[in-house]
Amino acid sequence: MKVARGELWAGRFLLLALMAFTILPFISIFMTALHPSGTVPGGLEWPENPQWINFVTAFNMAEMPKLLASSIFIVLSVVPATLVISTMAGFAIGLLRIPGASVLLFLFVFGLTLPFQGIIIPIYFLERAIGIYNTRVAIALPLIALYMPFAVFWMRAHFVNMPSELSEAARVDGATTWDLFWRIHVPLAQAPVASLGILTSIWTWNQFLLSLVLVEDPTQRTMAGGLGAFQGHYANNVPLLCAGTILILVPTLIVFILFQRQIIVALLQGSLKG
Amino acid sequence: MVILMMTSDKRPAAFMTSRRTYLSKRVRRETFVGWLFTLPALFMYAFFVLVPFLLTIVYSFFRWNGVGPMTWVGVKNYVYVFQVPNLIGTIFNAFWLVVWFSFIPVGLGLIVASVIHRVATGRFGAVARTVLFLPQVIALVAAGIIWGWLLALPGLINQALRTVGLGALTRAWLGDFNWALSAVGMVGVWVLLGFCIVLLQTGMTKIDPALYESARLDGASWFQEFLAITIPLLRHEIGVCLTVTVIAALAAFDIIWVTTAGGPGNSTSVPGIQIYILAFTQRAIGPASALAVMLMILVVIVILPIQWLTRESAQ
Numbered sequence: 001m002k003v004a005r006g007e008l009w010a011g012r013f014l015l016l017a018l019m020a021f022t023i024l025p026f027i028s029i030f031m032t033a034l035h036p037s038g039t040v041p042g043g044l045e046w047p048e049n050p051q052w053i054n055f056v057t058a059f060n061m062a063e064m065p066k067l068l069a070s071s072i073f074i075v076l077s078v079v080p081a082t083l084v085i086s087t088m089a090g091f092a093i094g095l096l097r098i099p100g101a102s103v104l105l106f107l108f109v110f111g112l113t114l115p116f117q118g119i120i121i122p123i124y125f126l127e128r129a130i131g132i133y134n135t136r137v138a139i140a141l142p143l144i145a146l147y148m149p150f151a152v153f154w155m156r157a158h159f160v161n162m163p164s165e166l167s168e169a170a171r172v173d174g175a176t177t178w179d180l181f182w183r184i185h186v187p188l189a190q191a192p193v194a195s196l197g198i199l200t201s202i203w204t205w206n207q208f209l210l211s212l213v214l215v216e217d218p219t220q221r222t223m224a225g226g227l228g229a230f231q232g233h234y235a236n237n238v239p240l241l242c243a244g245t246i247l248i249l250v251p252t253l254i255v256f257i258l259f260q261r262q263i264i265v266a267l268l269q270g271s272l273k274g
Numbered sequence: 275m276v277i278l279m280m281t282s283d284k285r286p287a288a289f290m291t292s293r294r295t296y297l298s299k300r301v302r303r304e305t306f307v308g309w310l311f312t313l314p315a316l317f318m319y320a321f322f323v324l325v326p327f328l329l330t331i332v333y334s335f336f337r338w339n340g341v342g343p344m345t346w347v348g349v350k351n352y353v354y355v356f357q358v359p360n361l362i363g364t365i366f367n368a369f370w371l372v373v374w375f376s377f378i379p380v381g382l383g384l385i386v387a388s389v390i391h392r393v394a395t396g397r398f399g400a401v402a403r404t405v406l407f408l409p410q411v412i413a414l415v416a417a418g419i420i421w422g423w424l425l426a427l428p429g430l431i432n433q434a435l436r437t438v439g440l441g442a443l444t445r446a447w448l449g450d451f452n453w454a455l456s457a458v459g460m461v462g463v464w465v466l467l468g469f470c471i472v473l474l475q476t477g478m479t480k481i482d483p484a485l486y487e488s489a490r491l492d493g494a495s496w497f498q499e500f501l502a503i504t505i506p507l508l509r510h511e512i513g514v515c516l517t518v519t520v521i522a523a524l525a526a527f528d529i530i531w532v533t534t535a536g537g538p539g540n541s542t543s544v545p546g547i548q549i550y551i552l553a554f555t556q557r558a559i560g561p562a563s564a565l566a567v568m569l570m571i572l573v574v575i576v577i578l579p580i581q582w583l584t585r586e587s588a589q
Contacts, residue, residue, distance in 0.1 A: 011393035014386060019405045022468060025420045026408075028430045032423065043423075043430030089315035098308035104316070111323055113577055115525035117546040118570040121553045121563055122329035123322060125340070145322030148315050177307045206413035208528045209546075213554060224413035224528070231419055231532055238423060245419050249412055256411045260404045263411060268473055271518050272511070 033242035040238055051239070058244035061234070066219040067226040068251070070136060071205060074222055077140045078204045082147045083193055089148075090155025091181055095162060105156060111149030116209050124213055138214040139222065143207060147200055154270070158192040159185065195266035198259065205252060223248050330570075333563035340557050351564035360540045361548055361565060365572065367455055368524050368544045372576075374459025375466055375523035380515045382463075383470030388504055390471075391478040406468030414465065418532035421461040422448065425533075448534050454542045461529050466522060470515045477511035478504065513584025517577055524573050545569040 028043050034050040035041040037057065089108075093101045123142050127133040132141070162185065170180050186193075204222060211225025218229035227248045234241045256263055334351055336344040355361045390402070409417060424430045425447040432444040447457035481503065489499050505512070527546035530536065536543035536551070545565055552562035 008393050011390045012398070015390045015393065015398075015402050018386065018468070018471070019402060022405055022408055022464070024430065025424055025464070028424060029420050040428055042428055043433040085314040085318065088311040092308045092311035096304065096308040096311070098305055098312070100309075104312060107324075108315075108319065111319065113521075113574050114323065114327065114570060115521070115546070115573060117525060117527060117549050118566045119323060119326035119330055121333065121549070121559060121566065122326035124554075126322075126326065126329075141318070142322040145318040148319040148323065152315055177304060177311075181311070202411055206415075208413065208415050208531075209550075212531075213550070224415045227413065227415050227419065228532060231415075238426075241419065242423065245416055249416055252412055253408075256408070257404075260407075264403060264407050264472065267407075267410060267469075268476060271469075271473065271514050 029242040029245060033239055033246055035239045037240050038237055054239055054243040055247060058230075058240050058247055061240070062226060062230045062244050062247065063219050064247060067221070067223060067248075070220055070226070071223045074136050074140050074143075075201050075204045077136070078143045078147075079197055079200050082144050082151055082200050083197055085144075086148060086151030086196070087155050087186065087189060087193060088181070089152045090157075090159050091185060093152065094156035094159030095167065095185065096177070105153070108149045108152045111146075112153065114149075116146065120209060120213055123210075127214060133214060134216055134220070136215070136220050139207065139210050139225075142210060142214075143204055147203070150270070151196055151200070154196055155189070155192060158189055162188065195262070195269060198263055198266045199270050202252070202255075202263070223251070327570075330563050330566050333559050334567050336560050338559040340553075340559055347560065351560040352568070354561050355564050355568065360543065361561070363540055364543050364545045364548050364565070365568070367542065368526070368572075370455055371459055371462065371523040371526055371544065372520055374456065375462035375526070376516060376519035378459075378463050379466040379470040379519055380512065383467060383474050383515065384500075384504070384508070384512070387471050387474040387478060388500055391475045403472050406471055408468070409465045410469045414528035415532050417461060417465050418529040421457075421464065421529075422533045425457050425460070448542075449538055451538055451541050454534055454538060458526075458530055458533055458542050461533065462519075462523065462526070465529075466519050470519070473515055474508060474511050477508045481507050509584050513580055516580050516584075520576055520580065521573060524569065524576065545572075 024044070031044060031046055032041055033054055034052065035045075035047045035054075036049075036051050037054055041047065089104075092098050093105055098104075124133070127138050127142075132138045166184060166188075167180055170184050175183070206224045207222050208224040208228055211221035212228060215221050215225065218226045221229070227245065230244045230248075231241060234244065335346060335348060337347045337351075338344040393399075426432075427444070427446045431447065435441060435444050445453065448454050450457075485503050485507075486499060489503060494502070524544075525546060526544050527550070530542055530544060530547055531550075534542040536547040545568070549562050549566050549569070552558045552565065
């Protein structure tokens with residue numbers, strides 16, 4: 001399609017303005033982070049003496065190594081478990097079409113509409129009762145469960161579209177259900193599983209409410225939860241708060257820049273299907 | 275039943291004699307194994323989602339401080355939520371947030387996407403997508419902290435206003451009773467606008483350009499094209515954007531917790547914030563649960579029509 005010159009420039013200008021709107025907040029906190037600790041600088045103002053030391057101070061104050069280790073631990077316990085059990089359930093519902101599959105699917109899809117806040121109170125008391133409150137497991141277990149509606153729905157959407165000839169052929173060769181699952185369909189499901197892995201990793205890393213309610217010790221939380229606690233303590237020291245925020249954003253930003261295509265595609269598809 | 279059909283004509287003749295008993299046994303085994311496959315997911319989901327969901331409903335009919343005995347109070351907690359302005363007000367605040375989180379990103383997103391989808395090609399388009407998507411991957415807590423600073427008295431927003439000669443408008447946006455909720459809404463625009471633009475623009479690339487060509491031959495204006503072609507064909511994508519953003523608004527918590535924690539007064543308080551405060555600082559489990567039940571019903575009431583209206587085009 002031919003695009004008129006004027007329209008082309010108008011479009012580009014609009015796009016650039018929007019990119020500025022998106023980026024300027026990051027530049028603002030970066031510049032602020034370089035001002036002397038405890039001062040209140042302007043919003044967009046390069047400091048006379050950039051205080052790079054602020055990042056070191058914030059790194060120590062936020063106990064970054066512990067926080068990073070905690071976040072990675074939580075992601076590594078949540079994501080693989082989510083992928084395995086949702087793939088199995090999606091396989092049974094979408095491909096084996098077990099009796100009652102549609103009821104099961106409805107049950108899971110129902111969960112898509114539940115906001116976390118709606119069920120957080122009983123989760124808190126449940127965890128106190130079974131003795132996992134205030135541990136990393138307290139965040140990990142409910143997160144796996146809370147991802148189930150989306151994850152099962154997502155994997156089912158993949159399996160339901162697999163051609164049945166594939167399974168028939170394997171059956172003729174005498175494959176058991178487990179063979180069918182593990183040898184044939186899991187290798188073919190790599191793409192949707194990878195997308196699901198990316199999505200659940202980001203969501204876990206950024207999870208705040210569960211951290212806030214279920215874990216008191218900030219160093220046992222996810223990154224977002226730790227940041228929340230950091231803000232509570234250093235709300236009045238703007239440069240340090242900005243430095244801490246940047247430190248906590250860095251891992252996310254690195255991952256995003258490395259996997260930008262996959263992440264954007266996964267997030268778009270995730271919302272289109274969900 | 276699928277298994278029955280798939281085995282019927284491909285099985286070698288030797289098996290034919292005992293086919294019926296073999297099959298029914300096999301089908302039963304299949305069903306059993308199939309259900310085993312769903313068990314781990316079902317167990318986790320039941321234990322940490324379905325049971326808490328039911329318990330929330332149960333709690334909402336009791337008076338309970340979290341440790342002592344529970345007292346049945348019927349619907350009193352619901353009556354209480356409706357009567358206390360600070361609690362029922364959260365529902366109105368949530369709807370005002372829908373305007374910011376949902377209507378503005380989706381409405382503006384549609385216009386912007388239709389303007390840029392023809393220029394955002396190649397490398398420039400790829401970079402733009404990445405940049406616009408950035409707010410979507412960072413933690414909402416971080417977005418809240420960043421904007422908490424931007425909207426502060428010495429922050430970027432006021433600095434910009436002074437630069438363009440609107441210094442009279444400057445204020446501590448998040449501390450102002452009239453403006454705080456809209457200021458929080460701004461954060462929602464920042465987080466969700468890029469997502470909507472990229473999603474809608476991706477949808478537009480699937481529209482056949484020939485439709486626009488013929489519309490233009492008939493002398494259609496940009497706006498007519500927009501109404502007659504773009505909107506109807508993007509119905510599914512628009513529905514998705516609305517669903518995602520409306521849920522983000524009604525179930526908002528992170529952004530508000532770190533920027534205003536519901537204040538000043540209760541001017542930015544939404545159901546999520548009050549549920550947290552009632553349950554975990556005031557130990558009023560009953561009213562907190564009643565508000566939680568109302569929030570869950572509210573989400574369903576708002577989401578169902580959106581899903582229903584936009585579903586047909588997907589099929």
